[in-house]
Amino acid sequence: MREITFTTAAREALTEEMARDPRIFVVGEGIGVRGGNFNTTLGLYEQHGPMRLRDTPIVERGFVGMCTGAAMTGARPVVDFMFFDFILDSLGELINQTAKMQYMSSGRLKMPIVLRGSIGIGSASATHHSGSYLPMFVNIPGFRVVIPTNPYDAKGLFKTALRGDDPVLFLEHKLLLNSKGHVPEEEYFIPFGQAAIVREGQHATVVALGSMVRKVQEACDELAKEGLSIEVIDPRTIAPLDVATVLQSVHKTGRLLIVDENFGPCGIGAELSAQVMESGFDDLDAPVMRLNGLHTPTPYSPALEAAVVPNTQTILQAIRDLLAE
Numbered sequence: 001m002r003e004i005t006f007t008t009a010a011r012e013a014l015t016e017e018m019a020r021d022p023r024i025f026v027v028g029e030g031i032g033v034r035g036g037n038f039n040t041t042l043g044l045y046e047q048h049g050p051m052r053l054r055d056t057p058i059v060e061r062g063f064v065g066m067c068t069g070a071a072m073t074g075a076r077p078v079v080d081f082m083f084f085d086f087i088l089d090s091l092g093e094l095i096n097q098t099a100k101m102q103y104m105s106s107g108r109l110k111m112p113i114v115l116r117g118s119i120g121i122g123s124a125s126a127t128h129h130s131g132s133y134l135p136m137f138v139n140i141p142g143f144r145v146v147i148p149t150n151p152y153d154a155k156g157l158f159k160t161a162l163r164g165d166d167p168v169l170f171l172e173h174k175l176l177l178n179s180k181g182h183v184p185e186e187e188y189f190i191p192f193g194q195a196a197i198v199r200e201g202q203h204a205t206v207v208a209l210g211s212m213v214r215k216v217q218e219a220c221d222e223l224a225k226e227g228l229s230i231e232v233i234d235p236r237t238i239a240p241l242d243v244a245t246v247l248q249s250v251h252k253t254g255r256l257l258i259v260d261e262n263f264g265p266c267g268i269g270a271e272l273s274a275q276v277m278e279s280g281f282d283d284l285d286a287p288v289m290r291l292n293g294l295h296t297p298t299p300y301s302p303a304l305e306a307a308v309v310p311n312t313q314t315i316l317q318a319i320r321d322l323l324a325e
Helices: 006-020 046-048 060-072 084-098 134-138 153-163 211-226 245-252 268-283 302-307 312-324
Strands: 003-005 024-028 053-055 076-083 114-119 145-146 166-174 180-182 197-200 204-208 230-234 238-239 258-260 287-292
Touching: 003 006, 006 024, 006 046, 006 153, 006 180, 006 245, 024 060, 053 060, 053 302, 060 076, 060 153, 060 204, 076 084, 084 114, 134 145, 134 238, 134 268, 145 153, 153 180, 197 211, 197 258, 204 211, 204 245, 204 312, 211 230, 211 258, 211 312, 230 245, 245 258, 245 268, 258 268, 268 287, 287 312
Parallel strands: 024 053, 024 076, 076 114, 114 166, 145 166, 204 230, 204 258, 258 287
Antiparallel strands: 003 180, 145 238, 197 230
8 A cells, every 4th residue: 555644645535526526616725826835735726727726815704604605505615724723713604504504404405515724733833823622613513523643544534524415624633744654546435433443452441632643652652561551542533423432442441541632621531531431430440531731822932832732751641540540
């Protein structure tokens, strides 16, 4: 199997789907001739021109509203926010129109719109360019929220998003964009709501989100040298959230840690912890534990930025603490 980057895999999915379906078009700032701030649409303008690769002014609520209307009429828009923080300027349209339109029309109107953007802390991007805002969108009925962590998943999940009829938030962590991995040349799709067990183990379960998957793997490599076997789960999508796979793992290991660089209060870890306590309490040999980034705006200083997110050492300590319970 060939090895390509995360960005190349996602762009390949978009390239294939745009060639297949003329209803797909992309809007965003700098996504035309320039090919996007993160090369998300590189080369597509030359293939499809300005009607399907439409550069926009800095007017997020305007083009989200436009694309919501386009989706209602049968088009399949992709909104490229560059940095996902910029989606905040369009919340009125997203929450009151995009997310609710299928319900308000009794299913007569579909909403096949993909909203993509770079998320996460890293590269000294400071507080206006480092957000993820996951709990906000998971809390709203109607959205699908997708967080791929490797090139294989990036392509397979993006293909699924581009074929669906629901509004999908496709979130790409900036520290993963240049990571490489094996991606088959033949077409494939990854269904939403199906977590991946990226490492099997016996002594504890760790659910890791986004860029934390790799850091957790590094910590587990260290623990393996001590004979400790940790199971690692990548949810891949958090709306829908595959709780069943987590419960099956906890039934085997008896312990659960959730690692997420995002804020702890009302976060995905809190939701998953509550569901495991409700449905898997008798399997637990220790309280469910969470490891999150600090509840603070993201600093600009690289040293301070690194201090607000979990790292291999803090993950190691959290797993040791869980095993000691």
